Every structure is written in structure tokens, then in C-alpha cells.
Amino acid sequence: MLLLILGLVLFLGTHALSMVRDVRSGLIERLGEGGYKGAYTAVSLIGFGLIIYGFGAYRVSGWIQIWSPPVWTKHLALLLNLPIFVLLAATNSGGRIHAAVKHPMLLAVKIWATAHLISNGDLGGILLFGGFLAWAVMARISLKRRAGVTLPVAPGGFTTRDWTAIGAGLVLWFVFARWLHPWLIGVAVWPGR
Numbered sequence: 001m002l003l004l005i006l007g008l009v010l011f012l013g014t015h016a017l018s019m020v021r022d023v024r025s026g027l028i029e030r031l032g033e034g035g036y037k038g039a040y041t042a043v044s045l046i047g048f049g050l051i052i053y054g055f056g057a058y059r060v061s062g063w064i065q066i067w068s069p070p071v072w073t074k075h076l077a078l079l080l081n082l083p084i085f086v087l088l089a090a091t092n093s094g095g096r097i098h099a100a101v102k103h104p105m106l107l108a109v110k111i112w113a114t115a116h117l118i119s120n121g122d123l124g125g126i127l128l129f130g131g132f133l134a135w136a137v138m139a140r141i142s143l144k145r146r147a148g149v150t151l152p153v154a155p156g157g158f159t160t161r162d163w164t165a166i167g168a169g170l171v172l173w174f175v176f177a178r179w180l181h182p183w184l185i186g187v188a189v190w191p192g193r
């Protein structure tokens with residue numbers, strides 16, 4: 001559990017650093033743009049690796065169940081994950097979806113974390129998904145308040161980029177839920193599996 005917590009602190013802490021603009025600017029001034037990006041990337045990767053290893057070790061060494069979610073929450077989580085893949089596909093699309101939600105990746109993280117919080121009642125899951133949800137909420141608030149950041153304006157209607165994001169998102173969601181989630185995560189989420 002300690003490695004999971006350390007990983008979350010490193011990964012989310014590094015990502016939260018961009019919200020503290022004065023500290024970020026000071027680090028860039030001291031380290032240079034390349035040095036800052038290199039350190040940011042290295043600490044993020046170490047944190048991400050610790051999250052993966054720490055959560056895996058936690059699952060093997062002893063699950064700490066806090067509450068038992070009803071079965072329907074697992075089906076709801078599967079459905080909630082559908083827009084996540086559409087949002088991720090629309091992240092840099094420049095289409096209406098991107099413009100309407102302002103920051104598709106942050107919204108995807110919030111939905112992903114919420115879906116997993118309602119369907120997992122164990123301590124490790126609460127720390128992992130709750131940490132990501134808290135970070136994504138703070139990052140979105142920070143982005144709204146940041147001076148000089150212009151958010152995209154929604155075009156008149158759906159564009160080809162939006163339809164492409166929707167199609168790609170549907171395919172990615174199906175492939176991930178049906179085959180990749182059980183293979184990568186070790187948990188079957190598709191009904192009947």
C-alpha cells in the first residue's frame with residue numbers, strides 16, 4: 001500500500017505542480033525548459049510505475065474491503081466508461097466535443113475515477129480513484145481561474161472530427177472492455193465473462 005501511496009504522491013503531485021504557476025515558473029527558470037520537462041517526465045514515470053506496481057502488490061497481498069458495492073454499479077461503470085474513450089479521442093480534435101467540454105481529458109479522468117469509485121469498495125481503489133478524481137477536479141478549477149488561458153469556442157455543429165472521435169471512442173471502448181481490461185488489469189468487466 002505504501003508504494004501505491006508514494007506513486008500517487010509523485011505522479012499526481014507532479015501533475016498538480018502545473019497549477020502552482022509561480023513554483024512552476026521558478027523551476028523552469030532554474031532548470032531551463034528542457035531540464036524542467038525532463039525532471040517532470042522522469043518523476044511522473046517513476047510515480048506511474050509505482051502506482052501500477054503498488055496497486056498490483058496491494059491486490060495480491062491483501063484486499064482491504066471498506067464497503068461492498070451492489071452488482072449494478074459494475075454495469076453502470078462499464079457504461080460510464082463509454083464516453084471516456086470518446087472524450088479521449090476528441091482531446092486534440094478541435095471539434096465541437098472538444099470545444100463544448102473545454103478539456104476532454106480532464107472530464108474523461110473525472111468520469112473514469114467516479115465510475116471506478118462506485119464499483120470498487122476497497123481501500124486501494126478508493127485511494128487510487130479518489131486521488132485521480134480530486135486531482136482532476138482541482139486541475140479543472142485551476143484551468144478556469146488561470147489568467148491568459150483561452151478555452152476553445154464551440155463551432156456551430158458536429159464536424160467530421162467529432163464523428164471520427166465518436167466512432168473511434170466506441171471501437172476503443174468495446175475492445176478495451178471486452179479484451180484489454182481483463183488482459184491488462186486482470187478483471188473481466190464485459191457481461192457474461
